[in-house]
Amino acid sequence: MKSRYCYLVPLIVLASSCATTINQSAVTTLVSSSESTTQATIDSQLTTDELLDELLRAVEDLSNSMQKAERRQVTEQLARVISLSDAIRPKILATSDQLASDFDRVIDLAKSAVERNRPADADKALRFLPLVIGAFTKL
Numbered sequence: 001m002k003s004r005y006c007y008l009v010p011l012i013v014l015a016s017s018c019a020t021t022i023n024q025s026a027v028t029t030l031v032s033s034s035e036s037t038t039q040a041t042i043d044s045q046l047t048t049d050e051l052l053d054e055l056l057r058a059v060e061d062l063s064n065s066m067q068k069a070e071r072r073q074v075t076e077q078l079a080r081v082i083s084l085s086d087a088i089r090p091k092i093l094a095t096s097d098q099l100a101s102d103f104d105r106v107i108d109l110a111k112s113a114v115e116r117n118r119p120a121d122a123d124k125a126l127r128f129l130p131l132v133i134g135a136f137t138k139l
Contacts, residue, residue, distance in 0.1 A: 042087045052133045055084040056126075059110055063126045066119035078114045081107065092132075095139050102132050 046054070062077040085107045093100040106125050113122035 042083050048088065048091050049137070051084060051088050052136070055081065055088060056129055056133065058084055059106075059122070059126050059129055062110060062113065063119070063122040066113055066122040074114050078110060081110050092136055095136065099132065099135055099139070102128075102135070106132055 042051070058077055058080045062074060062081060065073045065077055085103070089100060089103060092103050106128050109121045109125035109128070112118055113120075113125065
C-alpha cells in the first residue's frame with residue numbers, strides 16, 4: 001500500500017521549480033501629482049537642434065537615474081524631459097504628423113518609466129529618440 005504522501009513529493013518538486021523571485025528592494029511607489037517638482041525652464045533662444053540635443057541628454061540622465069533608483073532626481077529629470085518635449089513638439093508636428101506620433105511614443109515611454117517604475121521603458125526611450133531625431137533632421 002502506497003503512502004498517501006507519495007503524490008505530494010512530485011507536486012512539491014514541480015512547484016519549487018517554477019518559483020518566482022521577488023525583489024523586495026525594488027521601489028514601487030508611484031509619482032503623485034501632489035509631489036513638489038522643480039519646474040524646468042527652457043531657454044527660448046535655443047534652436048530646434050539644440051533643444052533636441054538637450055532632450056537626448058535629459059532622457060539619458062533619466063535612464064541612468066532609473067537604473068540607480070534615485071526617485072527625486074528621476075522626477076526632476078522627467079519634468080525636464082516634458083518641458084523640452086513641449087517646446088519641441090510643435091516644430092515636429094509642423095513637419096510631419098507621423099514623426100510627431102513617434103516622438104509622442106518616445107515621451108510616453110519616458111513617462112511610463114517613472115510612473116510605473118519601469119527602467120526598461122527609459123532605456124527604450126533613449127534607444128528610440130535618436131531615430132526620431134535623425135528622421136527629423138533629414139526632413
